[in-house]
Amino acid sequence: xxxxxxxxxxxxxxxxxxxxxxxxxxxxxxxxxxxxxxxxxxxxxxxxxxxxxxxxxxxxxxxxxxxxxxxxxxxxxxxxxxxxxxxxxxxxxxxxxxxxxxxxxxxxxxxxxxxxxxxxxxxxxxxxxxxxxxxxxxxxxxxxxxxxxxxxxxxxxxxxxxxxxxxxxxxxxxxxxxxxxxxxxxxxxxxxxxxxxxxxxxxxxxxxxxxxxxxxxxxxxxxxxxxxxxxxxxxxxxxxxxxxxxxxxxxxxxxxxxxxxxxxxxxxxxxxxxxxxxxxxxxxxxxxxxxxxxxxxxxxxxxxxxxxxxxxxxxxxxxxxxxxxxxxx
Numbered sequence: 001x002x003x004x005x006x007x008x009x010x011x012x013x014x015x016x017x018x019x020x021x022x023x024x025x026x027x028x029x030x031x032x033x034x035x036x037x038x039x040x041x042x043x044x045x046x047x048x049x050x051x052x053x054x055x056x057x058x059x060x061x062x063x064x065x066x067x068x069x070x071x072x073x074x075x076x077x078x079x080x081x082x083x084x085x086x087x088x089x090x091x092x093x094x095x096x097x098x099x100x101x102x103x104x105x106x107x108x109x110x111x112x113x114x115x116x117x118x119x120x121x122x123x124x125x126x127x128x129x130x131x132x133x134x135x136x137x138x139x140x141x142x143x144x145x146x147x148x149x150x151x152x153x154x155x156x157x158x159x160x161x162x163x164x165x166x167x168x169x170x171x172x173x174x175x176x177x178x179x180x181x182x183x184x185x186x187x188x189x190x191x192x193x194x195x196x197x198x199x200x201x202x203x204x205x206x207x208x209x210x211x212x213x214x215x216x217x218x219x220x221x222x223x224x225x226x227x228x229x230x231x232x233x234x235x236x237x238x239x240x241x242x243x244x245x246x247x248x249x250x251x252x253x254x255x256x257x258x259x260x261x262x263x264x265x266x267x268x269x270x271x272x273x274x275x276x277x278x279x280x281x282x283x284x285x286x287x288x289x290x291x292x293x294x295x296x297x298x299x300x301x302x303x304x305x306x307x308x309x310x311x312x313x314x315x316x317x318x319x320x321x322x323x324x325x326x327x328x329x
Contacts, residue, residue, distance in 0.1 A: 001019070001020060001021075001022050001095060001096040001097050002017060002018070002019060002020075002095070002096050002301060002302070002324075003017075003018065003019075003020045003060045003094060003095035003096065003301075004016070004017055004060060004061065004062070004094035004095070004301065004304045004305075005017075005018055005020065005058050005059075005060055006046075006047050006057065006058060006059055006060070006061055007057060007058040008057065009047065009048060009049035009057070010047070010048060011047075011048065011309075011312075012044060012047060012304075012305045012308040012309045012312060013305050013309075014047065015047065015061070015094075015304060015305050015308070017301065017302045017304070020060070020095070022097055023092070023097055023098060023099035024071070024099065025071045025072060025073030025076075025099055026073050026074075026099065027073055027074050027075055028073060028074070028075045028076060028101060028102055028103075029073040029076070029099050029100060029101055029102060030069050030070075030071065030072055030073060030076055030079055030085075030099070030100055030102050030105055031069070031070045031071040031073075031097055031098070031099050031100075032065055032067045032068065032069060032070060032085060032087055032089075032097065032098055032099075032100055032105070033067045033068050033069075033070045033096070033097055034065045034066075034067045034093065034095060034096055034097060034098055034324050035065075035066060035067040035068070035114045035115075035118070035323070035324060036065065036066050036067070036114050036115045036117075036118035036119075036298075036321050036322065036323055036324070037062045037064065037065045037066075037093040037094055037095075037118055037301075037321065037322040037324075038062075038063070038064040038065070038093070038118045038119050038120075038121070038122060038123070038151075038319060038320075038321055038322075039062075039151075039304075039307050039308055039310075039311050039319075039320040039321065039322060040063055040064070040122050040123070040151065040311065041150075041151070041152075041215075041238065041240055041311055041312065042063065042122075042238070042265075043061045043062060043063060043094075043308060043311075044308050044311060044312040046061055046091070047061055047308070052263075053090070053091075053265075055091050059091050059092075060091060060092045060093070060094055060095050060098075061091055061093070061094050061308075062089065062091065062092060062093025062094035062095065062098075062322070063088065063089060063090050063091065063093055063121075063122055063265070064086070064087065064088055064089065064093055064118060064119075064120075064121040064122045065086070065087050065089060065093045065098055065100075065118055066084075066085065066086040066087070066108065066114040066115070066117035066118035067084075067085065067114060067324075068082055068083060068084055068085065069081050069082060069083045069085055069105075070097060073099075073102070075102075076102045078102070079102060079105060079107070083107060084107065084108045084109075084110065084114065084117075085105050085106060085107055085108055085117075086105075086106050086108050086114075086117040086118060086120060086121055086279075087100045087104055087105040087106070087121065088100075088104040088121040088122065088125070088265070088268060088275075089104070090265065094301065094304050094322060095301075095324075096301070096324045103272035103276075104121075104268065104269070104272065104275075106121075106276060106279045106280070106283070108283065109283070109287065111287055112283060112286055112287065115295060115298070115321055115323075116286065116292070116293045116295075117283075118321055119151075119293035119295060119319040119321055120279075120282060120283070120286070120293060121279070122152075122264070122265070123151050123152045123154075123155045123293075123319065124155045124159070124282050124291070124293075125264050125268065125275065125278060125279065125282070126152055126155075126237060126262060126264040127152060127155040127156040127159050127213070128155075128159055128278050128281070128282055129262060129264045129267060129268075129275075129278060130156070130213060130235045130237060130260075130262040130264070131143070131156060131159055131160060131163065131211070131213065131235070132159075132163070132278070133267075133274075133278075134233075134235060134260045134262055135211045135213075135233040135235055135260060136233075137160065137163050137165055137210070137211050138163070138164075138165070139163060139164025139165060140164060140165070140166075141165050141166070141210035141211060142165065142166045142168065142204060142207075142208075142209045142210050142211075142229075143156070143160040143165040143166065143167050143168065143209065143210065143211045143212075143213060144168045144170065144200065144209040144211070144212045144213070144224055144227075145157050145160065145167065145168070145169050145170065145180075145185075145213045146170050146191075146212070146213065146214045146215065146216045146220050146221065146224060147170075147171065147214075147215050147216035147240060147314075148169035148170055148171045148176070148177075148180045148185065149169075149171040149176030149177070149179050149180055149317055149318070150215065150216075150240065150314065150316065150318075151296075151311065151316060151318060151319045151320070152215045152237065152238070153169075153171075153213070153215055153216075154179065154180065154183055154294055154318050154319075155291070155293075156213045156215075157169050157180050157183050157184055157185050158183050158184055158290075158291040158292075159291065160184075160213075161183075161184035161185075161186075161290075162184075162285055162290045162291060165210075165211075166186050166187070167184060167185045167186050167187070168185070168186065168187045168188075168189060168200070168203060168209065169181070169185035169187070169188050169189070170188075170189040170190075170191045170196060170220065170224075171188075171189075171190065171191070172190065172191065172192040173190065173192065174190065175317070176317060177189075177190060179294065179317055179318065183292075183294065187203050189203070191220050195223075196220055196223040196224065197223045197226060197227055200223075200224070200227040201227070204227075204229075207229055208227045208228055208229035208232065208255075209224070209227055209228060209229060209232065210228075210229055210231075210232050210233070211232065211233045211234075211235065212224045212225065212227075212228065212232070212233075212234045212235060213235050213237065214234065214235060214236055214237055214238075215237040215238040215240055216238070216239070216240050216241050217236075217238070217239035217240070217241045217242075217243050217244055217245050218239075218241035218242075218243035218245060219243070219245075220241075221236075221245040221247075222245045222246075222247050225245075225247050225251055225257075225259075226247075226251060228251075228252075228255055228257045229255065230255050230256060231255070231256050231257065231258075232255060232257045232258070233257065233258045233259075233260055234252075234257060234258070234259045234260065235260050235262050236259060236260070236261055236262065237262045240314060293318065293319050294317065294318030294319060295318060295319055295320075295321055296316045296317040296318035296319055296320055297310065297316065297320050297321075298320075298321050298322070298323055299320070299321075299322055299323070300322070300323055300324075301322050301323065301324050303322075304322050307320050307321075307322055
């Protein structure tokens, strides 16, 4: 099969498109024929050797896919060959086939396009886990999403809206903010040319926000944390800005706030049943039209370097997806 292989650590251009051996389903695994693979910021960090997970070289990046079941390994009884699925694989997704633990493989109904299904496990899974399992976001609360037009941020906008929260989307350009509005944001803040703290005060009447969802880090995170309301929750999801914020713990003391880490992938492996329930809820919301992945661009597998570069330089709007050569020339 064809795959994108990382033989040395570095920027996305170290990846090479080459032939590799087909995977074989081991105990408790399935092999999926990949039709589409989501491209995520952590994939690029992994290629650079800067992510928490550091696979041994060589490896195939790519953490989420959608396609059809090709092979069942020993012990797998709840899936069938030919079934449409989405899967969290961690690595191996930038390929025509991937072997995945069956606990991380979820059925997809015919009404859900596989390109959408490929865009859901990581970004939507992270946001659902963060907002529901970690922050306990409730209807009527106010949610501030930083980096709101990115692959993860936009899912938080949609999920916040589905949960009945007031959603304030913060992004760095007018076109990004328009995308957030199209996906359900109630209020918009351009934090490139507006003081974020002042904008939050203006929008909330100085009341602050109940939950901050932050996949960006940096100066915006520090400003947002200062505007948590009493009992507010700050979700630290990632650091796409490259700057890990450093904030005095006294800020949490003053409002009895809580800082919560969100590491969805590790949680999903520890709690596969709960993650399966979350995924089922997300797929149901998709069928109901309450969420819908914004596919900001598609590339063929051989063009994966360009796709990953687009994500890593933060120029993507919504989700970038790779399509396998076998399906797309």
